Amino acid sequence: MAHTFGELVVGGVLVAPFVTYLVAALVVVIALRPLLHVAGLARMFSHDALAQLSLFVTILCLLMLLF
């Protein structure tokens, strides 16, 4: 069965579902930041920024898969 995407319409403008997922993933990553600091993400990886980008992509894909 094909995956259906929820439509978001703001003031008569149809927002692409991908944009909604992008914003949602960004909100999740920002909300996770204090936890990541406590967990010591910066010390776990030699390239902290790349690890965070990978985490963002993972969350984005998970959101698209699950919702």
Next chain:
Amino acid sequence: MVATTAQQPFTIARLPASSWTLAVRVWLATILALFVSFWLQLEAPFTAAVTVAILAEPTRGQALDKAAFRLTGTIVGVAASIAITGLFSQARDLILVASAVWLGLCVFSAKLLDGNRAYAAVLSGYTVANIAIQQIDSPQHVFEASVERGAAIAVGIVSIAVVNVLMSAPDGQSRLAVQLAAIHRRVRDYASAALRGEADSATFLALLRDIVGLRPDIASVALESSSGTVVSAAARSAAVSLVAELQVARALNAGEADLEPKASAWKMRELLRGDARVCQDLLALRSVKWPSRLQRAPLYRSVRIAADTAVRAALWFATASTLFVWTGWSAASASLYLVATVAALGVTTPNPRVFTAIALVGAPIAVVLAGILEFILLDGTDAFLLLAIALAPFTIGAALLLPSQSPVWSGLGRINLIAIPTILAPSNPQVYSTRHSFFTSVFIVAAAAVLLAAQMLISPVSYEKQRIQLLAEARGELEPGNRNGETPEEATFRDASRIGQFLSAEGAQDNRAITKMLSCFDRSAMIRLCSAKLTQLVDGPIAPLARQAHEAIVTRDTATLRAVARALRDKASHKNSSEAETAACLVLTSDAIDRDNGLDSSREAT
């Protein structure tokens, strides 16, 4: 004998490798932004390329911070554009007046802020000129134009963010830690010189300016990583503690004859306490931990200077609008947008007129370079790969100038980086129109020329006026109390930021005024420290003396202050008791007030 060697940075063509990596990152991000914009079939792909050019910053944190404020500023500007268009639709003159007023309001806000916050404020101002005025003849398209601009900006932001991450753009956090540690060493050297009576005001001012100048960088590391907020808090705390230590070190300067040996001992203890606090904050910064005390780094805000600048910016825009309306060119709205942009961005620099002059010099250079790119190198091609290769020398060349210490070279680099994609206006398929390029070029140069003429007619707030105003405000602070629950250290940092603004207005060359500013700084810092000590004694057995001292501070009655100090010293159980410390502090405060009054009377005598 110990031989030391300084590590030389790796250079290519006499330019540091960091400049080359920044330039290559900017080029790759520009290509990525254009590619994605073409793929998404956006109306104005050049806006994405211009966003990359604006966000071309040396560290990842600075770029992300500026991106966040660019997005915020655009959203506010778009909302204002829709409101202005809705209110004054079909009324050209009213739209222009409303835009000038809005620009003035945004410039006013920008002058009360610094760094990327100030940039966001001016961006909100000139976004109206871009959207409401560009669409003046078709108000029904304002919302579409806003969405297009927002989408292109988002593409530009994502492009530079991804390229910065993948190409390991430098980390602002480690750089900040190194800078603060270096400043700490210099503050210690200054304190040693002060103990020997060899410290000079020039070193003090240079240190103060360097610490206060780090404020925007400290704010920008917050977005850099998951620990960014913690690093930013630790760095902010370290900067505030450094200013406090520097102030005590200045008070130690034996050049200012200190006849009270107890006061000297107290100052020494305060210096050691201050140094210990700085060490703690720097340790928290290095080990990425919350500092023991969370401190704010408040910025001094001169409402009068902000209002003066805002009125002038609105008048420059109004003058340029009147001229362009009078010429009757239908496409002059593009020039008006550039007038608003250069005028608004100029007020975030120390000298707006110099900024416009650099824009006027840079614009023809960008026009020639864009002409070479469009009609000699590309010359009719429509292949994206060729566009990417042809853009390389121009983008990399302009980006190489960005890290230059000289504001002229850095400004020329930024203008070329922004103007070349604007004039070229890449589209799919590319339109090679000499007429379009000619008119765009004429409007860009005309905008800079008209704005410079307006700034000649209505001068920006002069350095001298700014210095007089800042000095008057410093002297007018009769009760340098703690605003919004500020600690004495935070309030001293705010005063230090005022000295930073004073120095930006060529204050270092005005010896008499800078002496008075420093005298006010010393007096206010001592009064705050003294008030804090007295507050601790208010609930104790010597509360009446503490209250008497407090009233004497308000009335600047130094004789009473010294009498209270003597009484406190008599009551002190031992030399390190809080009574003895407060007595020493009261003596120093009396000295600072007397010195300040001495300056006042010498000024009145001349």
